[in-house]
Amino acid sequence: MDRASPVPLYYQLAQQLEAAVEQGRLAPGSLLGNEIDLAARLGLSRPTVRQAIQSLVDKGMMVRRRGVGTQVVHSGGRRPPGLSSLYDDLAAAGGHPTTRVLRNVVEPAPPRVADALGVPEGSDVHLVERLRYTHGEPLALLRNHLPAGIVDLDTERLEATGLHRMIRGAGIALHSAHQVVGARLATAQEAAVLAEPEGAAVLTAERTTFDDTGRPVECGSHVYRASHYSFDLQLLVR
Missing domain, CATH: 1.10.10.10 (Winged helix-like DNA-binding domain superfamily/Winged helix DNA-binding domain)
Structure with missing residues (x-):
């Protein structure tokens, strides 16, 4: 001290x-x-x-x-800046990540998703919704949309590994992402799956990821338990 x-x-x-x-x-x-x-x-x-x-x-x-x-209780989650996946970050930190797939469907692209992925509104896109655990406790609710057919999104594999690992495994080179981090109160549905009281504070991240050609390959809307999670940023003085 x-x-x-x-x-x-x-x-x-x-x-x-x-x-x-x-x-x-x-x-x-x-x-x-x-x-x-x-x-x-x-x-x-x-x-x-x-x-x-x-x-x-x-x-x-x-x-x-x-x-x-x-x-x-557990080590929680701390997310460093950079293009990495929550699964890889937790695994590297000894967080023993596990995943439960809640939805894995093809649906018409809503306006926000169509704009992010650069596809026509109403065209087919793949939606995967997952609950990510660390040390057996729910940590994050992850919703990701991808252009249909870009990756074989097998449910069993989604529960065994991270989405970015699957994208890279399909031969796609991830290059960059644009992410906006925010905070709000959990909805009743989010609170229920995250084991938080309704109206609890949650952190949010809206992200679009691009490959090395500049093509959008996925957009995510993620919700994290604020009581268990933080973003770790290093800021430089100019």
Whole structure:
């Protein structure tokens, strides 16, 4: 702990604990021990330790269990900037991603999707809707549209791997994407599948991905549990 830093001690401790969880040094199910012992070991006050732990409880990374203590629930999800898939990011972070396909159909392209994919409105497009889990808990509701016939979207494969892996496996070189990140309140249907109360805060991402010829190959509308997920951005001063 840097006591000379203007950063509050509780926040420094919270950041260290969060890093330990995300790097696997504190695995899901690990117990922190009681606050008194932890405060004594670190040379901090009990209120400082309590505030640090509570901030991680509020993020959904830890839970207080009566008679057990504070326990790590999971590492959550942190998304770095760049053209990567949630499946690959979670797998790389040890998040043990799993997927349940909710819908896998061909439908007429609505105006927003037709515009994003550069196809006529009402033409056939493929819709896949999936629920992505990490450490056995729902993390994100993913809706993706693709031009019909561009990839063999087998349901069994969609539940075993990521969509971008399947696109690359079809010989398509992904090059870039345009993404808009936002936040809103969950609908009743979204809250139900994400195990959140109706009206809970969710993060959103609207993304269109292009191949190396500039052709749109998929557009996604994704909803993430704000209590379990964040976008990790590095900003440069110009």
